Amino acid sequence: MGLKVYIDGELKEKEDARISVYDHGLLYGDGIFEGIRAYNGKVFRCKAHIDRLFDSAKGIALNIPIEKEELQEAILQTLKANNLSDAYIRIVVTRGCGTLGLDPAKCSNPQIIIITDSITLYPKEMYENGLEVITVPTTRTSHSALSPKIKSLNYLNNIMAKIEARQAGVVEAIMLNSAGAVAECTGDNIFIVKDGTLITPPPDSGILEGITRKVVMELAECASVKVKEQQLTRFDLYIADECFLTGTAAEVIPVVKIDSRQIGDGAPGQTTLKLLEMFREETHHNSIIK
Numbered sequence: 434m435g436l437k438v439y440i441d442g443e444l445k446e447k448e449d450a451r452i453s454v455y456d457h458g459l460l461y462g463d464g465i466f467e468g469i470r471a472y473n474g475k476v477f478r479c480k481a482h483i484d485r486l487f488d489s490a491k492g493i494a495l496n497i498p499i500e501k502e503e504l505q506e507a508i509l510q511t512l513k514a515n516n517l518s519d520a521y522i523r524i525v526v527t528r529g530c531g532t533l534g535l536d537p538a539k540c541s542n543p544q545i546i547i548i549t550d551s552i553t554l555y556p557k558e559m560y561e562n563g564l565e566v567i568t569v570p571t572t573r574t575s576h577s578a579l580s581p582k583i584k585s586l587n588y589l590n591n592i593m594a595k596i597e598a599r600q601a602g603v604v605e606a607i608m609l610n611s612a613g614a615v616a617e618c619t620g621d622n623i624f625i626v627k628d629g630t631l632i633t634p635p636p637d638s639g640i641l642e643g644i645t646r647k648v649v650m651e652l653a654e655c656a657s658v659k660v661k662e663q664q665l666t667r668f669d670l671y672i673a674d675e676c677f678l679t680g681t682a683a684e685v686i687p688v689v690k691i692d693s694r695q696i697g698d699g700a701p702g703q704t705t706l707k708l709l710e711m712f713r714e715e716t717h718h719n720s721i722i723k
């Protein structure tokens with residue numbers, strides 16, 4: 434038996450889980466999504482992810498046709514059907530089928546899709562030795578265009594940034610905002626450590642407010658590490674003692690080189706390693722955050 438996918442209220446075999454070519458999720462990237470993890474049979478920060486999904490939907494005036502509780506049930510049901518206790522969960526909500534014109538008012542039947550599978554963003558060595566990243570020309574969407582807080586099905590800026598990184602021979606890109614300040618990576622938030630303080634760009638710097646970002650900030654507080662949300666420039670990155678990225682799929686991953694410049698002593702830093710260990714504890718064993 435193959436993998437089952439939840440679609441339009443039913444569990445279907447992966448091969449049979451399809452949407453129409455007239456769905457505006459496909460035609461225009463008109464829809465929203467979430468990436469969530471389950472660890473040891475528990476959905477990590479489920480409420481926060483579901484709340485963010487509903488906020489994204491509201492942001493694009495899309496009405497999700499089920500209640501939050503039903504969605505949570507559907508996630509658990511999909512995990513169970515696939516016998517998964519550790520998984521990456523992808524929720525997608527599309528605008529639904531419409532005409533070949535843009536008008537969402539002509540769309541009906543938004544599709545709710547739940548995929549439960551595994552995901553490996555980076556090889557194990559990169560977690561041990563750290564990533565090399567670069568800043569790229571493509572900027573994050575500005576608030577005046579489309580709020581970067583909306584996790585929409587339109588990730589083209591971020592995909593362009595990923596291509597720019599790949600073309601330069603590295604696996605990840607740091608995206609700036611339209612004012613030239615550091616925003617985030619293509620699917621991860623960024624942190625630096627400077628003189629013992631953990632610093633990350635503030636919510637209004639053009640970022641998706643990561644749920645992993647919040648967990649890591651809370652863990653840092655538990656470890657008595659000073660945490661600051663502060664605008665960062667490329668200069669701040671270059672003089673940082675440590676750097677790491679956070680995201681649901683990537684979890685916590687050290688960065689050791691930015692724009693060909695070595696960060697700190699070129700190895701994952703002590704604070705980074707401590708937070709990485711605490712994050713693993715938080716997700717897999719006992720909750721540190723009360």
Ligand code: PMP
Pocket residue numbers: 468591617618619620621622640641642643644645646679680681682
């Ligand atoms: N930024 C962007 C652009 C993202 O798509 C994501 C999620 N993949 C993140 C940051 C990290 O957010 P979270 O920790 O909630 O997964």
